Amino acid sequence: MSNEDDCKDGACAIDYTQDAAPKEKVSFNKEYIIPLLGFVFLVMGIAFDYSEVSFFTNPIPIMWFGIIYIAVGGPIVLKALNLIVKGDVYNEFVLMSVATLGAFAIGSYEEGVAVMMFYVVGELFQEAAVNKAKRSIEALLKVQVEEVTVLENDNLVIKHPSELKIGQLFQVKPGQKIALDGELVSEYASLNTAALTGESAPDSKKKGDTVLAGMVNLNTLIQVKVTSKYEDTKLSKILKLVQEAVGRKAKTQQLISRLAKVYTPIVFWLAVALVIIPYFFLGGDYEFQMWFQRALIFLVISCPCALVISIPLGYFGGIGAGSRNGILFKGSNYLDIMTKVDTVVMDKTGTLTKGVFEVQEVVSIDFDKDKILQLVAALESNSTHPIAEAIVNYSKENSTPSENKSTEVEEISGHGMKGKIGEFEVLAGNTKLLKKFAIPFDAAIEKITETIVVIAINKKYAGYITIADTIKEDAKAAIIALHKIPKITNIVMLSGDKQAVVDKVAKELGIDTAIGGLLPEGKITEVEKLKAQGNTIAFIGDGINDAPVITLSDVGMAMGGLGSDAAIETADVIIQTDQPSKIATAIQIGNATNKIIWQNIILALGVKILVLILGAMGMATMWEAVISDVGVALLAILNSVRIQRMEFK
Secondary structure, three states, X not given: OOOOOOOHHHOOOOOOOOOOOOOOOOOOOHHHHHHHHHHHHHHHHHHHHHXXXXXXXXXXXXXXXXXXXXXXXXXXXXXXXHHHHOOOOOOHHHHHHHHHHXXXXXXXXXXXXXXXXXXXXXXXXXXXXHHHHHHHHHHHHOOOOOOEEEEEOOEEEEEOHHHOXXXXXXXXXXXXXXXXXXXXXXXXXXXXXXXXXXXOOOEEEEOOOEEOOOOEEOOOOEEEEEOOOHHHOHHHHHHHHHHHHHHOOOHHHHHHHHHHHHHHHHHHHHHHHHHHHHHHHHHHHOOHHHHHHHHHHHHHHHOOHHHHHHHHHHHHHHHHHHHHOOEEEXXXXXXXXXXXXXXXXXXXXXXXXXXXXXXXXEEEOXXXXXXXXXXHHHHHOOXXXXXXXXXXXXXXXXXXXXXOOEEEEEEEOOOEEEEEEOOEEEEEEOHHHHHHOOOOOOHHHHHXXXXXXXXXXXXXXXXXXXXXXXXXXXXXXXXHHHHHOOOOOEEEEEOOOOHHXXXXXXXHHOOOEEEOOOOHHHHHHHHHHHHHOOOOEEEEEOOHHHHHHHHHOOEEEEEOOOOOHHHHHHOOEEEOOOOOHHHHHHHHHHHHHHHHHHHHHHHHHHHXXXXXXXXXXXOOOHHHHHHHHHHHHHHHHHHHHHHHHOOOO
């Protein structure tokens, strides 16, 4: 790009005809060609054999069906041999190879080919179903941008996002994704945040607002100033967590894997016994070919593919459903734990309330009000707490900034802050802070229901600032939804705010238990008490002080939009929309996933046991065996993907 491009105020003369992203080409899956051709030739072979055409006599049938078998089932047999060489004898590939080659050995060529073909087609369907279940996760993994248009010395240069430094400006066309976390420089932007929050409604941003990588610009060309490196963006962290989540196995999934390793050798040796044992009872009436065929049918029926495939597929569906609803499960094991939660414990600020505080009143005692505001703002500028930010912002609009910088600043956990500004030693925090330093104050202020910041200057009580926070729009709906979940018996709110403030919020929302005045270690103590009573705890928080409690709880949940990095890193489940109503949704998804998985287990085992018995008794043919095996697998798959279409409220 040249200097001639007009790039003032985020408006550049750029060609908008270029596609924001390349469109995927739809192509036929080549893996289906061989099974499809094999099926055509199988039907032809069966028709020739049934019609007794003159040319279709030995050795033509074995050659005809043998070629089809090699084309369709060759890879399965090779995989079975490879696993046998590695010492893994008891697996579904060996079972299918033994059963189908055995069918050829007794002259049932068409049945051997049909069994292998149905198995291969079933595997392809299963793979397609798994890919469909993973699609919402894969969509999230593809939202990173590989190129970004950077503004350098009035020139527009194309670079990879990892090359940009903090403070640089880059542009985003309508329809393009934002590449890096940053601050909006343009006056206005309308963004689609679905990739990060699961919410499809556009989000309006104004100049100075934070925008995140992965958001899609909807309207006009915008400019953004980089505030985070490529590897530090919230999107990069979410992608890493998603990749880790897919790799974590739930206990149910691990149980099925262990059962398969025991189950397979048992059915293999039962099939061997089915061939040998009847000889000792039937004597001269024993027919080897009949019992050998029953054993082969037994092996075909016994393949545990429905269990092995449908269980992980169910968990992928649950993780995908969570992603579509703005909820990130870091592992399938947390979907399982969700079903056991009976006590939900929540932090107040940032979880149930917006955490967007505004100064309501500044009350001074024997000090100049403007001076108090100057000093407290100078001290609080060292903190990122929402209350501190509210005071600093209010001071900018209502007082003259202090000429002196704060020094010797100390943040006293659960109490407040201490520091020096010029000749003044300033304390700002809750009443416990003044008690800690033995500074007397008016006891009447402890009855104030609003959040207050009490101030002492040079060890003398100087007044207080009242702060107001607002409850989130869907907080009440969140508590109502949790009360409707039968297993949830107790909803608890923990907060560092004084008890009067906490009680007021709890009463308005309908929370069962509310405990205020807690330091970070106090929250840990309360959760430990609940766990000691045998409760399974889900704790939801957003601040760095919540990280220890999140780690301690059975399921730790963090508000991912505005939450601290520490809380997000330690959490097991992340609510990307910052909506408390998603807590109930996460539990509902866990319950739905668990229900579907156990339906699959019962369906697969029930049908297999029934048909195994029929096969051993000679009442099931090879055709019935393969149809039951593939049928059970496909039913389990269809049941598993149901969760993708479920609505959670």
